[in-house]
Each structure stands twice: as structure tokens, then as C-alpha cells.
Amino acid sequence: MSDEILRPDADDTELAFEGALRPQSLGEFVGQQKVRRQLQLLLEAATLQNRAPDHILLAGPPGLGKTTLAMIVAHEGRRPLRMTSGPAIQHAGDLAAVLSSLTPGEVLFIDEIHRMARSAEEMLYLAMEDFRVDIMVGKGAGATSIPLELAPFTLVGATTRSGLLPNPLRDRFGFTAHLEFYEPGELFRVIERAATLLRLDVDGDALHEISGRSRGTPRIANRLLRRVRDYALVHGGRADRTAVRAALELYDVDEQGLDRLDRAVLHVIVDRFAGGPVGLSTLAVSVGEEAETIEAVVEPFLVRSGLLARTPRGRVATAEAWRHLGREPGAAAGHDL
Ligand SMILES: Nc1ncnc2c1ncn2[C@@H]1O[C@H](COP(=O)(O)OP(=O)(O)O)[C@@H](O)[C@H]1O
Numbered sequence: 001m002s003d004e005i006l007r008p009d010a011d012d013t014e015l016a017f018e019g020a021l022r023p024q025s026l027g028e029f030v031g032q033q034k035v036r037r038q039l040q041l042l043l044e045a046a047t048l049q050n051r052a053p054d055h056i057l058l059a060g061p062p063g064l065g066k067t068t069l070a071m072i073v074a075h076e077g078r079r080p081l082r083m084t085s086g087p088a089i090q091h092a093g094d095l096a097a098v099l100s101s102l103t104p105g106e107v108l109f110i111d112e113i114h115r116m117a118r119s120a121e122e123m124l125y126l127a128m129e130d131f132r133v134d135i136m137v138g139k140g141a142g143a144t145s146i147p148l149e150l151a152p153f154t155l156v157g158a159t160t161r162s163g164l165l166p167n168p169l170r171d172r173f174g175f176t177a178h179l180e181f182y183e184p185g186e187l188f189r190v191i192e193r194a195a196t197l198l199r200l201d202v203d204g205d206a207l208h209e210i211s212g213r214s215r216g217t218p219r220i221a222n223r224l225l226r227r228v229r230d231y232a233l234v235h236g237g238r239a240d241r242t243a244v245r246a247a248l249e250l251y252d253v254d255e256q257g258l259d260r261l262d263r264a265v266l267h268v269i270v271d272r273f274a275g276g277p278v279g280l281s282t283l284a285v286s287v288g289e290e291a292e293t294i295e296a297v298v299e300p301f302l303v304r305s306g307l308l309a310r311t312p313r314g315r316v317a318t319a320e321a322w323r324h325l326g327r328e329p330g331a332a333a334g335h336d337l
Pocket residue numbers: 017018019021022023028029030031032061062063064065066067068069190218219222
């Protein structure tokens with residue numbers, strides 16, 4: 001669907017394809033140089049001391065490589081990997097079952113860790129710190145807690161909303177990696193690598209054009225690459241710059257990588273609210289989307305592109321945004337932000 005092409009969350013059909021493209025080592029992982037070097041040090045130190053690496057929190061918008069890095073942490077240390085997610089942990093018991101079955105040195109990946117049940121969070125504090133959990137047996141006055149020793153493990157948590165993690169949990173990670181959006185040159189290398197792995201014949205010009213429209217996000221870059229490949233296949237032409245332009249126009253992706261929802265958000269602020277400020281919930285209702293989607297997916301990219309500013313009184317369209325919509329910046333856009 002055209003509206004979904006720039007959404008950074010992966011759907012199911014995409015997962016198998018992504019698996020094939022996931023870098024297996026830090027060396028193959030493109031960009032994020034700082035984080036890569038920090039992780040490298042942490043993993044090497046653990047290997048030298050023959051212990052499980054510290055717990056790691058991976059924070060950042062969807063599609064930037066959190067799951068990939070979790071797999072790399074396990075792979076580089078030749079450790080088994082167990083994968084689960086916050087929404088799958090509804091009760092402390094769900095977590096106890098996972099923790100008690102870990103083997104020594106195993107890497108436990110909890111995706112969307114901010115969505116885990118509160119009761120499980122508290123159990124996790126103790127498990128992370130002392131490799132121990134207290135299992136409650138019985139109810140009411142007769143309830144007792146039985147301590148259970150766990151095998152030493154490395155927790156890798158991923159979150160798109162690190163602000164939602166309670167401090168005690170955040171503090172128990174030995175290292176937090178903040179993943180940044182990728183530069184076009186880095187995305188170029190991501191899709192160049194993908195094109196080689198998938199044996200796609202794509203022009204350098206086309207790769208360049210795709211990199212500039214991928215919202216700084218490898219998952220989106222890989223997805224646009226496939227749409228361009230489809231376009232060239234169906235039209236019997238080369239996957240060149242013309243094919244990129246035609247394919248992305250078909251999918252409503254503009255030259256800055258904005259899609260219909262991004263533009264709808266900007267239009268609402270500019271046209272209906274004279275440039276803002278507009279509150280998040282008003283904005284969400286006006287474009288018919290969940291506030292969470294606007295906040296986690298639409299806004300980070302618009303802010304980073306200099307098109308939107310978050311102020312204490314609400315969201316404001318910048319002069320750049322007015323121009324992007326083909327307007328002269330209105331009076332409201334000239335305010336100091
Ligand atoms: N640094 C990178 N180098 C190469 N490919 C990457 C990189 N980061 C992400 N990818 C690719 O992008 C896709 C999404 O990455 P993923 O780790 O699932 O993101 P997240 O878990 O943060 O949503 C995967 O197919 C992965 O191969």
C-alpha cells in the first residue's frame with residue numbers, strides 16, 4: 001500500500017527478506033561508528049575476562065538496526081540468542097519462565113522492552129543485578145517467596161521510546177546505545193550491499209537517488225530498492241534514476257522522502273493552524289492517525305529534516321516546511337522557535 005511504504009515498521013512478508021540482509025558482524029554493520037566502537041570494546045573486554053557482556057540497551061526509531069545489533073552481539077560472542085518482546089511478557093510469570101530456562105552466557109533479547117508488564121519489570125531488576133529471581137508461591141498471608149538462581153546472561157533490550165523506561169530499569173543497563181538516523185552516504189552503502197546480496201543490477205545513480213529519499217532509515221532504503229527493482233522488472237528497463245523517480249512517484253514518496261502522512265501533518269499545521277503551534281492530539285485527530293504513530297514515526301523525521309519544531313505549546317511548522325509545500329512562509333512561521 002502506498003501509505004505504508006515509508007513506515008519503518010516491518011510487516012511479516014518483509015521479515016524473511018530482512019533476515020537475508022542482516023549483517024552478521026560489527027564489521028559488516030554500516031554506519032553508527034560510535035556505537036559500533038563502543039560495542040566492540042564492551043564485547044572484547046567481556047571475552048578477555050571470560051564473562052557475559054554487560055546488559056545493553058539499544059534505543060532509537062524503528063528500522064535503524066536494533067534487532068540486527070542484538071543478533072550481532074550474540075553472534076560475535078558465539079553465544080546462543082533467545083528472542084522475546086515486551087508485549088509477550090504480560091505477567092511476571094512469563095518472564096520467570098524465560099529467565100529460568102536461559103543457559104549460561106546466553107543473550108536474551110527483549111524487543112520493545114518499554115511495553116513489558118510492570119510486575120515483570122520489577123523481577124527483571126533483580127535478575128539483571130544478581131542473576132536471581134524471587135518466585136512467589138501461594139497467596140495472601142501464607143505466600144512465601146522462593147529465591148531461584150539464574151545462569152549469568154546478557155540482556156539486550158530494544159526500545160523506540162527510551163523515555164518511557166522507568167529509571168531503575170534504565171540504570172541497570174551497563175551501556176545504552178542511541179542509534180542515529182543514517183546519512184545518505186551510509187544508506188548508499190547499505191543498499192549497495194543489499195543489491196549485491198540480492199544480485200540486483202542497479203545503477204549507482206539510482207542507489208544515490210534512493211538513499212536521499214529513505215528517511216535516514218536502512219529498512220526503508222532496502223524497501224525502496226525492492227520497489228525500484230519491481231518497477232524495472234515490469235517495465236523491462238534498467239533500474240536507473242528514471243526508474244527510481246517513476247517508481248517513487250507511484251508510491252507517493254517525494255524527493256525528500258516525505259510520504260502522504262508527513263505532508264498531511266505539515267498541511268494541517270500550515271493551512272488549518274497558520275503554522276502552529278498545534279497540540280499532538282489535535283494533530284493526530286486532524287490527520288486520522290494514532291498520536292503514538294505521529295510521535296514515534298512522523299515527527300522524528302520531520303524534526304530532523306528541519307520541517308517541524310516541537311515547542312512547549314505544541315508543534316510548529318518551520319519556514320522550510322512552508323516552502324516544501326510550495327508556500328511563502330506565513331507570519332506565524334517567522335516566530336522565534
Ligand atoms: N547498519 C546497517 N547496515 C546494514 N543493514 C542494516 C543496518 N541497520 C539496519 N539494516 C537493515 O535494515 C533492516 C532493519 O533493521 P532492524 O535491525 O530490524 O531494525 P530495528 O530493529 O531497529 O527496527 C534489516 O534488514 C537490516 O538488515
